[in-house]
Amino acid sequence: MLRKLLFQHQDKRQLIIAVIGAFLGMTFLITSIHYLIKVNDFGKGSEILGPNTVIVQKKVSSFNTLNIAKTDFSMNEIEEMRKKSFILAVKPVESNNFNITIQTADTMVPYFRGDIFIQTVDPDFLAIKSTKWHWKEGDTIVPILMPRDLLVMMNMFMSSKGMPQISDELAMDIHFKFALMNDTMKEYISCQIIGFTNEVSSVLVPQSFMNYANNRFAPDAEQKITQIMISGKENEFGLVETMLKERHLESKNSQVVVGRLKSMVGTLILIVLGISIIAVFLSGLVLIQYLQLLLSKNLYEVRTLMRLGHHPKTLIRTFAVYFSKVFGIIGILGLGSFIGFKLILDSIFESGGLYIDTNISGLSILALIFAYTLFTLASYLSARKGIYEQNNG
Structure with missing residues (x-):
């Protein structure tokens, strides 16, 4: 009865326009938050390097061949790059100054031996469990990260010997050992694979093991920094790439492509997110304005109902429930539209080779709940203010 009386003079055209605007804004808001999170998470867990991280070295030219130009980095060069606003961190990659081989030490697989080089990087750049990535003198096993190549x-080699090929999981169960040597001595030490990487061409070892081995087998050798790791800010990878070109630095192409892709897609999604927030905000204002207009058109009815004994809280609740239902319908429609868009966009991303997580982001649902709660509260406070003003008047 109250609802029929209070809403009999409403002009639904403004309501329909506001609902359409809020629906579109809510849909794009949920969609943009979801894909912003998923794109930023792209590649995590599949690679041991942290996000937006590249390993770079100086380009080799004829001047390097003639020893006119150097391919190693000075500390001044590293410090200059660290000062850039779009750079999060720059750390050197240390290499071995001694001879080293790796070989199988397991009766379950045929004997395999090869010369390698090892490197170590700052653990902050690695997406691995720190409990596994440690070594101290006296430990019998060195944890290693092996290049997938x-x-x-x-x-x-296994195939040429007629042996079954091994998977990642099986490789991490095989026993290996290093042979560290120089001109006067040789030492064997067991090692175990704890992960793989597509981006690093060397076997990675903990910093403590590298220090031990270099001090023991090459104490007088100068440690030259020929590679560095650079971590750039989200959505600013283009600036990192520009810096690499200006300084004649190069990186593995796949690292650059992934960083560029995430930066471009992330920027576009941020633009859509900004537009969506503005659309939802403006639509909410229109709906609140519509509520106030509805109150002004029903001043006589509101005053009459209060004089007849209806408590202001009852009238406030009537308006609040009505608009909470409107916001609820907008939210449900927006969520349904988001799921439809998600199915289409997931298929497009997969066709384009961007294999992102297809699970719905919890933060996008929280954004929907937050928007619903905010607008419901705003409508309640607006109705409360308008009705109590009439009651006091």
Whole structure:
């Protein structure tokens, strides 16, 4: 009865326009938040390097061949790059100054031996459990991160011997050992694979093991920094790439492509997110304005109902419930539209080679709940203010 009386003079054209605007804004808001999170998470867990991280070295030219130009980095060069606003961190990649080989030490697989080089990087750049990534003098096993190319080479060797090829999981169960040597001595030490990488061409070892081995087998050798790791800010990878070109630095192409892709897509999604927030905000204002207009058109009815004994809280609740239902319908329609868009966009991303997580982001649902709660509260406070003003008047 109250609802029929209070809403009999409403002009639904403004309501329909506001609902359409809020629906579109809500749909794009949920969609943009979801894909912003998923794109930023792209590649995490599949690679041991952290997000937006590249390993770079100086380009080799004829001047380097003639020893006119250097390919190693000075500390001044590293410090200059660290000062850039779009750079999060720059750290050197240290290499071995001694001879080292790796070989199988397991009766379950055929004997395999190869010369390698090892490197170590700052653990902050690695997406691995720190409990596994440690070594101290006296430990019997060195944890290592192996380049996947080396596993491919091992599988080719296995195939040539008529042996079954090995998976990542099986490779991490195989026993290996290092042979560290110089002109006067040689030492064997067991090692175990704890992960693989597509981006690093060397076997990675903990910093403590590298320090021990270099001090023991090459104490007088100068440690030259020929590679560095650079971590750039989200959505600013283009600036990192520009810096690499200006300084004649190069990186593995796949690292640059992924960083560029995430930066471009992330920027576009941020633009859509900004527009969506503005659309939802403006639509909410229109709906609140519509509520106030509805109150002004029903001043006589509101005053009459209060004089007849209806408590202001009852009238406030009537308006609040009505608009909470409107916001609820907008939210449900927006969520349904988001799911439809998600199915289409997931298929497009997959066709384009961007294999992102297809699970619905919890933060996008929280954004929907937050928007619903905010607008419901705003409508309640607006109705409360308008009705109590009439009651006091």
